[in-house]
Amino acid sequence: MAHKTIVGVLLANLLLQLQIVLANVPAVIVFGDSSVDTGNNNQIPTVVKSNFEPYGRDYYGGQPTGRFSNGRVFTDFISEAFGIKLTMPAYLDPAHNMTDKATGVCFASAGTGYDNATSDVLSVIPLWKQLEYYKNYRQELKDYLGQEKAETVLREAFYVISLGTNDFLENYYAVPGRSSEYSVEEYRYFLAGIAGGFIKILYGLGARKISLGGLPPMGCLPLERTRNLFFGGGCIEEYNNVAKEFNAQMQGLVSKLNDQLSGIQLLFSDPYDILLQMIQNPKSFGFTNARESCCGTGYFEMGYTCDKNNPFTCPDANKYIFWDAFHPTERTNSIVADHLVKTNLSGFLVP
Template identity: 55%
Template structure:
């Protein structure tokens, strides 16, 4: 056997091993089931009466077919990428999307609603689906799944699936820092504790419903969102470090919660998918990721637009979203979502395969 042939075999073997690590066999994780807000909503808000929608151009312009789906992005969101990394489908459908049925949902489904939060008041701000309603829809899903594949198979899917939860930023930016009534009721530390308790109650409920693999989310550096930079006049539109510090503090409390939950519930595996540091690194060193603009968004002027404001004049949007960290003033681009998702999968979520 020649050296060249041996070298080819060696490279092929390494490629197969690497690919298997990043995209493992899907049978080990039968489905990805998603809860949360606009960071992972794939179209549920299309079907409810709210002003917070994204089922119009320029949203979805880089999605397959160039169509807006209700994702708050130019393309795919983290729930899509993570599903693919688990060896499942490349896009995860929204539960309220009439174009999909239980046969589609059996391998992955999204209950997330853009604009929602752990606190019920957060959902009320923009009249979106409260977090408890997502859980109620999941219970309905379980019944439909049992009717579709049988009780035994349904229970296997429910137990072995990975449950992704991405939520919390709206609780601070749309609720605590926006509503005087909330700040009158809580100090920021008390509000953090209130949200952590809501996260605990969610996990406890999901555990009783059969979930065993749960990924809770940390909060991104919310003070660096383009909208928060725009209104941070006193600091010359730099990141609002007060908000970032609150995010760090909250994430620390969530880490403690995860440790507690893993010690209290038999067979439960909870992880904290914390995007804070990878996003902060991307903002500080964008060239490492092929990104050029981090302080402004792609759509509109890049300073404050989101949802319908992005749709007023699509021609204002940047020509190449891949050069931008943020798609609108609140949400990352598809490229940023992919980088963040791959990082979280390689460093943490891959453990759910074993």
């Protein structure tokens, strides 16, 4: 009950912040990776899945949904904060119809990135395919709501883009290819170019309220700390520095596009500082473990290696920042969402 009370307090604070500035946001539309995938990978042939226990054990009904979390992900909390709905439906999930999707939908795919080569590593949905799904959705929404109402929804919707971590950790640093073609700095520019082009396409299709997500302190993910065990198991600062540099570049991109694209309300959503604060001072946020994850031993388990029969899985994920070796817990997601509201949305939604 304690963890539910804490999450409830956080959400109450989140909703209070939004009540002051709430604008007409009829839907939340999501593009991204496992940080926001709500079940699309369940429907494709890939090993990157989480539609089995213990994933989802703290979700409604204790059901695994394909979310890489013990419960809800970041965008579920954002949707709730707008007063729309508690959870984001996955576009490919046959259990959801247009009644569910008309107020928001998720096109994200765990394991993907900006770079098409990243999605190829584990055979997941590339960003260009997510865009194609979105174009299909636009027509489906027009058929469902009518042309005028659908265009209003699409124009006033809040668009979330959460990508980039896999481009570096799953692709650039893990497999040969991009690292032989680009320096890290060149690769950052390559990815930023894709992000900018994607935003311009969304803008051309009528999107105006867009959140571009930054990278977390990815060198502090439990999996990366495990890889650094020989050197004491601390955060890999090289990866953290790449994340900070990439975030600075994306912030510059946001400023540039806000100047270039008339009427756009583009914000940069930066999870780096709040997550690093949590990792460095977990007790101040009510956590007891910032180093290992809840699932299994906490050092390397994620996906299929996060097994429901593992005797080492923690009994209370609310005490952990990370659920598996790569992904945050539901409570961490709620805190990050609350942080976005306090630092970004109050200004973003003022008419």
